[in-house]
Amino acid sequence: MTATTVGPALLHAGLNLDHASREEAAQVQSDVFGFWVFLMSDAVVFALLFALFGTSLEATAGGPDLAGVVKLGPAFIETMLLLASSFSFGMGSVMLKRGAKPRLMKHFRPAVLWLALTWVLGVAFLGMEVNDFATMAREGATPDRSFFLSAFSVLVGTHGMHVLIGIIWMPVLLLQLAAGGLDRPLKVNMIRLSLFWHFLDIVWIAIFSVVYLQGALR
Amino acid sequence: MNDPSFTTFLFGQLSWGALPFVRAWRDPNISEIIGAGAGAIVVLGAFGAIALITYLRAWKFLWTEWFTSLDHKKIGIMYVVLAGIMLSRALIEAVLIRTQQAVAINAPGYVQPEHFAQLFTTHGSIMIFFMAMPFLTGLMNYVVPMQIGARDMAFPYLNSVGFWLTVAGAGLMMVSLAVGQFSTGGWSGYPPYTELNFSGGPGPDYWIWAVTLSSLGSSTVGINIACTIYKFRAPGMTFFRLPLFCWTSLCTAILMIFAMPPLTVATLLLAADRYAGMHFFTDDGGGNMMNYVNLFWLFGHPEVYIVVLPAFGVYSEVISAFSSKELYGYKSLIIATMAIAILSFTVWLHHFFTMGQSASVNAAFGIATMTIGIPTGVKIYDWILTMFRGEVRFTPSMVLSLAFMVTFVLGGFTGIILATPPLDYMMHNTLFLVAHFHNMLIPGTLYGLLAGYMFWFPKAFGFRLNEGWGWISAGCWISGFYLAFFPLYVLGASGMARRTQQVFDPAFRPWLLIALFGAFLLLTALITLFVQLYVSIRDRHANAVPVGDPWDARGLEWSVSAPPPEWNFATIPHVGDRDAFYWRKRAGGAYRPADHYRDIELPRNTACGVIIGIAAAALCFGLVWRIWWMAVLFGFLVVATVIIRSFMRDVTRTIPAAEVEEADRRWLAQAHAARPVPREQEQSGLNQGRAKIFPQPTAKHA
Numbered sequence: 001m002t003a004t005t006v007g008p009a010l011l012h013a014g015l016n017l018d019h020a021s022r023e024e025a026a027q028v029q030s031d032v033f034g035f036w037v038f039l040m041s042d043a044v045v046f047a048l049l050f051a052l053f054g055t056s057l058e059a060t061a062g063g064p065d066l067a068g069v070v071k072l073g074p075a076f077i078e079t080m081l082l083l084a085s086s087f088s089f090g091m092g093s094v095m096l097k098r099g100a101k102p103r104l105m106k107h108f109r110p111a112v113l114w115l116a117l118t119w120v121l122g123v124a125f126l127g128m129e130v131n132d133f134a135t136m137a138r139e140g141a142t143p144d145r146s147f148f149l150s151a152f153s154v155l156v157g158t159h160g161m162h163v164l165i166g167i168i169w170m171p172v173l174l175l176q177l178a179a180g181g182l183d184r185p186l187k188v189n190m191i192r193l194s195l196f197w198h199f200l201d202i203v204w205i206a207i208f209s210v211v212y213l214q215g216a217l218r
Numbered sequence: 219m220n221d222p223s224f225t226t227f228l229f230g231q232l233s234w235g236a237l238p239f240v241r242a243w244r245d246p247n248i249s250e251i252i253g254a255g256a257g258a259i260v261v262l263g264a265f266g267a268i269a270l271i272t273y274l275r276a277w278k279f280l281w282t283e284w285f286t287s288l289d290h291k292k293i294g295i296m297y298v299v300l301a302g303i304m305l306s307r308a309l310i311e312a313v314l315i316r317t318q319q320a321v322a323i324n325a326p327g328y329v330q331p332e333h334f335a336q337l338f339t340t341h342g343s344i345m346i347f348f349m350a351m352p353f354l355t356g357l358m359n360y361v362v363p364m365q366i367g368a369r370d371m372a373f374p375y376l377n378s379v380g381f382w383l384t385v386a387g388a389g390l391m392m393v394s395l396a397v398g399q400f401s402t403g404g405w406s407g408y409p410p411y412t413e414l415n416f417s418g419g420p421g422p423d424y425w426i427w428a429v430t431l432s433s434l435g436s437s438t439v440g441i442n443i444a445c446t447i448y449k450f451r452a453p454g455m456t457f458f459r460l461p462l463f464c465w466t467s468l469c470t471a472i473l474m475i476f477a478m479p480p481l482t483v484a485t486l487l488l489a490a491d492r493y494a495g496m497h498f499f500t501d502d503g504g505g506n507m508m509n510y511v512n513l514f515w516l517f518g519h520p521e522v523y524i525v526v527l528p529a530f531g532v533y534s535e536v537i538s539a540f541s542s543k544e545l546y547g548y549k550s551l552i553i554a555t556m557a558i559a560i561l562s563f564t565v566w567l568h569h570f571f572t573m574g575q576s577a578s579v580n581a582a583f584g585i586a587t588m589t590i591g592i593p594t595g596v597k598i599y600d601w602i603l604t605m606f607r608g609e610v611r612f613t614p615s616m617v618l619s620l621a622f623m624v625t626f627v628l629g630g631f632t633g634i635i636l637a638t639p640p641l642d643y644m645m646h647n648t649l650f651l652v653a654h655f656h657n658m659l660i661p662g663t664l665y666g667l668l669a670g671y672m673f674w675f676p677k678a679f680g681f682r683l684n685e686g687w688g689w690i691s692a693g694c695w696i697s698g699f700y701l702a703f704f705p706l707y708v709l710g711a712s713g714m715a716r717r718t719q720q721v722f723d724p725a726f727r728p729w730l731l732i733a734l735f736g737a738f739l740l741l742t743a744l745i746t747l748f749v750q751l752y753v754s755i756r757d758r759h760a761n762a763v764p765v766g767d768p769w770d771a772r773g774l775e776w777s778v779s780a781p782p783p784e785w786n787f788a789t790i791p792h793v794g795d796r797d798a799f800y801w802r803k804r805a806g807g808a809y810r811p812a813d814h815y816r817d818i819e820l821p822r823n824t825a826c827g828v829i830i831g832i833a834a835a836a837l838c839f840g841l842v843w844r845i846w847w848m849a850v851l852f853g854f855l856v857v858a859t860v861i862i863r864s865f866m867r868d869v870t871r872t873i874p875a876a877e878v879e880e881a882d883r884r885w886l887a888q889a890h891a892a893r894p895v896p897r898e899q900e901q902s903g904l905n906q907g908r909a910k911i912f913p914q915p916t917a918k919h920a
Contacts, residue, residue: 023819030372030449037441037475044479048516052487052498052509059504061497144495147504154490154498172861180867189864 028188035192039199042162046203049155050210056151063145069136069152070215078128079208082163085121086201088114093194096182108182112174118197119170122163129160152211159207162200169193230845231420236398249330252314257396264392285828288374288821289784290359293381295678297356298671301349304388308344309744311337316702316737320730323721334719335402336421340391342405343425346521347432348388350659353667354528355384355439358467361674362443364775364782365461367452367791372445373438374821375863380438382831387431389835390842394424398842401425404717406514407488409499409507414492420842423492426485427838433481433517436524440474443467452774454793458552461773461797462538462545465552466531469559470524476563477520484513493841508573515566523562525659527555529666530597533619536669537601539771540616541608542897544797547600554593554600561590571642580639587637591630598623609897613769614688615669621696622661622669629657632707650710653703660699668695668747676768676907680780681758685901687750694743702736705729763907765809765889770897770909772797777808779885780907785818785873788882803911809889815879822871826863830856 057066095111133153136142143153173193176186234240242254271277284292315337318327329337363371371377394400401421403412407429412422447460447468460468488510490496497503499510538545545551567575567583601623610616632654635641645651668691676682709729714721721730754761766780774791775782777799789812795801802808833855840848894910895902 026449030445033449034372034441034445037444041437041441041475041479044476045483048480048483048513055506055509056504059497059506061502061504143490144497145503147497147500147506150490150496150498150503150505154487154496168857168861172864176865179865183867185864185867 024184028184031188032191032195035195039195042199043203046155046158046206049151049158050206053151053155053211056148059147061146061148063149064136064139064141065148065218066152066211066215067218069139069141069149070212071132071135072212072216074128074132075208075212078125078132079204081121081125081128082201082204085118085125086198088121089118089194089197092118093190096187096190108177112177115170115174119167122167122170122197126160126163126167129156129163133157156207156211159200159203162196162203166193166197166200169196227847228845230840230843230848232397232843232845236420236843238396247330248328249333252329253333253395260392260395282823286378286823286825288370288378288823288827290363290371290374290377291678291782291784291786293377294356294358294360297352297359297381297384300385300388301353301356301667304344304348304352304391306744307392308341308349309741311341311344313737313741315341316730316734318719319721320727320734322719323724323727323730325720327720329719331719332399332402335404335717336400338717339401339404339407339421339425340394343401343429344388344391345659346405346525347429348384348391350525350663350667351432351436352384352388353671354470354525354663355380355436357532357667357670357674358439358443358470358528360678361670361775362464362467363446363450364677364778364786365464365773366447366450366455367774367787367793368446368450369786369790369818370821371442372449373442375824375827375869376438377442378824378827379830380435380442382827383431383435383438383834386831386835386838387428387435390424390428390431390838393839394421394428398424406518407485408514409488409491409510410501410505412488413500415501422488423842426489426492427841430482430485430489431834431838433478433485436474437478437482440471440478443471444475447471452790452793455798458549459793459796459798461531462534462548462551462555463528463531463773466527466534466555469555470527473520473524473527473559473562477517477524479517480513481517481521484510484517487513489841511570511573512566515569516563518569519566520559520562522658523558525663526666527558529622529663529670530555532666532670532673533601533622535771535773536615536619536673537604538797539673539769540611540613540619541605542770543604543608545600546603546606547596548796550596551600554596557593558590561586561593565590568637568642571639572646577639584637584639584642588634591634594630598627611897611900613672613901614683614685614692615673617689617692618665618669618672618695621692622665625657625661625665625696625699629654629661632657645710647716648710649706649714649716652716653706653710656699656703656706660695660703665695668692673769674775675754676763677766677775677780677782679758680762680764680766681754682761682763682768682901682905683754684750684757684761687746687753691743691746691750694739694746698736698739698741698743700736702733702740705733705736709733760903761905763905764885765892765907766885767799767803767909768905768907769900770800770803770911772800774798777802779888783878783881783885785820785878788812788815788878803909809886809908811883811886812879815875815882817875818873818878819870820873822869824863824866824869826859829859833859 092111092114095108095114141149143150170193173186173189176189180186235244238250238253238257242250271280284296287293314329315334318329318334318337321327327334359371359377363369391400398420401407401412401417401424403417403422403425407422407425411417412425447464451460487496487498491498491500491505497505499505499507534545534551565583565587567579568587571580571584601619632650636645636651636654672683672688706729709726710716712726714723714726763780766778766782767776768780769776774787774793777791778787791798799808833852837849837852837856840846840850840852889908892906892908893904894908895905896910896912899905
């Protein structure tokens with residue numbers, strides 16, 4: 001933070017602080033930084049679940065193994081849905097950044113549309129994932145079958161739970177946008193949600209590579 | 219109404235037999251009666267507290283001034299109060315444990331095995347999660363923002379949520395005394411013993427949810443403290459000017475950020491096993507309990523340093539202040555702290571050398587473990603050299619610090635023994651281990667937290683604690699520790715296993731009796747601590763130090779009134795050096811009014827933290843007893859509160875400049891009217907919180 005700047009530096013993509021005071025800018029910086037730290041902590045959770053998954057591959061207790069439960073086709077579509085949702089969230093962020101200025105209110109509409117698209121894609125992803133689990137359950141591959149299936153379900157399921165949180169979070173923020181306009185707390189929360197959403201994308205890429213591709217190659 | 223399925227829906231697995239009073243009625247033996255007595259104390263204590271608060275008509279005051287407050291100072295104090303309550307319970311349990319072992323030599327003793335196992339499980343879980351953690355969190359909460367020249371934490375609301383989650387966990391621990399039983403699986407809750415097959419009751423579930431709540435609370439604390447130190451330091455407060463307590467708090471915060479997730483994962487996966495029939499750590503289905511052990515100690519070893527490092531910070535502050543010398547080797551202390559923080563992630567395996575890894579893996583972790591002794595040794599030398607040629611005053615805080623240095627080094631030696639895998643094979647699971655970790659954690663954490671409590675108490679409340687009772691208490695803590703735990707080294711080396719409810723070797727009797735005597739001394743220490751508090755509150759007017767600097771101390775926290783104004787600093791200080799306030803006093807820059815006062819924005823009180831805490835406790839209670847409607851309802855309440863809070867915009871209030879100025883000038887008038895006291899009169903009634911400044915030949919700014 002340089003003491004001389006009155007206007008805001010664009011420190012985070014999509015964050016347009018307009019004419020924030022120095023204290024305000026510092027507060028926003030900290031608000032966003034704190035969320036980065038939280039994500040780091042959350043990443044540790046996923047790292048541990050990946051490690052457990054790695055140790056579970058042989059522990060099938062005579063039940064289905066990785067090759068048996070992985071279906072690459074749906075997983076590929078899910079990946080595309082999630083990647084597309086990240087792209088659309090990015091577009092939404094760009095629109096919101098411009099929309100921060102009152103005279104550019106017209107950008108709000110596309111921003112909301114992009115975010116709505118993100119939400120639809122997220123719901124579609126989650127729906128497919130639930131369907132995957134339902135299919136597995138029909139084939140007898142339930143989490144209580146073996147350590148491997150427990151680890152598989154919890155790793156993929158924890159990611160799914162995170163997506164669910166994002167899906168609840170997004171309409172909450174859109175409601176706030178409708179209720180009070182794009183004020184500073186909402187901007188911060190939008191940035192946090194976008195970080196969260198992109199973070200989930202990265203985790204999914206890891207899941208796709210470690211779980212699904214590995215299963216397909218086995 | 220008497221339809222069993224409806225009753226099950228309403229009450230889950232809760233039944234009359236869950237109440238210890240009913241159990242004691244049905245089967246009146248001494249073990250059950252003790253259980254019922256403990257439950258009765260909780261129930262009566264809770265009702266007594268409610269009745270007292272109602273009688274004093276203090277509900278509104280507590281609610282508006284404390285429970286809903288987002289002030290980091292008040293949250294800090296509430297954390298310490300919570301720690302005090304939990305310390306009392308866990309210490310009484312420790313005395314019960316020692317009594318049982320001392321009397322149960324070729325005899326059944328007075329508590330049954332099941333009950334004894336609950337005692338050592340709750341003792342350990344409480345001491346770590348609900349005594350040490352809240353205590354150190356409270357100190358960090360109170361002190362860190364003041365030391366770095368900030369007005370609050372980075373996330374005041376999150377601070378409140380974290381505190382109330384911890385309270386919720388502690389509440390579950392307390393409720394388990396009166397409803398149902400607690401886990402018998404030890405504070406580390408190892409499966410497969412804690413799985414449904416072997417521990418079917420609600421015990422391990424209580425443990426899981428209490429620890430999970432505490433773990434989530436601590437994660438928020440870590441994020442909050444780290445962000446506060448990274449982002450809200452006063453101008454000029456560079457990293458190498460931070461007081462050492464801030465450095466150790468920062469390292470602790472970083473450890474919390476990385477080490478709490480493994481605990482959360484471990485407890486939640488254990489819950490997945492117990493609730494959803496999964497097979498992470500079970501005997502069958504390919505489950506592997508070693509995964510749990512690794513996860514738990516990936517948390518557990520950094521945890522040791524989470525509880526020790528803040529105490530190291532306290533010692534650095536106390537020793538420097540009461541030696542009237544700059545810390546010796548400031549940068550080496552920082553490097554040592556950082557080194558310890560990083561090394562703490564590389565040694566977790568030494569908690570289970572005996573679990574079948576190869577000898578070379580054990581050797582690697584043994585060496586890594588011994589390496590931690592090096593930075594720790596650096597610190598000890600730095601503290602000794604800080605005292606060297608200093609003007610040392612033997613206040614109770616200082617006495618505890620000195621006792622720490624000697625005792626902790628002894629514990630370090632026995633740690634080296636345990637870090638050697640072949641020797642560990644001999645000592646593992648004996649009382650030697652119990653003696654060792656108490657030897658690290660009592661001086662390394664408890665003495666430090668108590669020293670910090672006595673050191674900063676006058677700052678927080680505006681009057682000094684009674685030194686006489688402080689010395690008595692410190693003496694009891696110190697001698698009590700030696701008597702209670704050094705016999706355990708002998709017993710452990712002679713082969714007495716830990717956690718045994720009965721002892722079969724009469725040769726152990728004398729040592730067990732000495733240890734029992736030590737345990738009673740420690741209980742006396744706790745009682746004298748409360749006596750000290752009572753006496754000090756009684757004599758508060760005689761011992762008032764309103765000017766706020768009773769020890770001629772060094773950090774910015776001493777540069778404001780005691781107790782500090784809600785906004786901490788009338789103007790944010792500019793920092794030009796390490797030990798900012800010490801040199802400012804000597805340069806004649808202290809106790810000056812600001813050039814101009816400004817409006818100050820502070821977080822407004824909110825009930826959301828309390829609601830989330832209570833709802834989380836109810837959610838977990840529902841989960842423990844499988845009362846699903848309760849779990850769903852209160853889970854929904856937690857989520858709803860979080861969402862509703864996110865809609866609130868009017869979350870700050872402004873203190874007008876005039877009010878700030880008036881308070882500041884009132885305090886300054888007090889400061890100028892106060893008679894400065896020289897160091898030798900610090901512990902007398904003459905001390906009003908303004909130190910007499912002597913010229914210092916070595917002063918940097920002379």
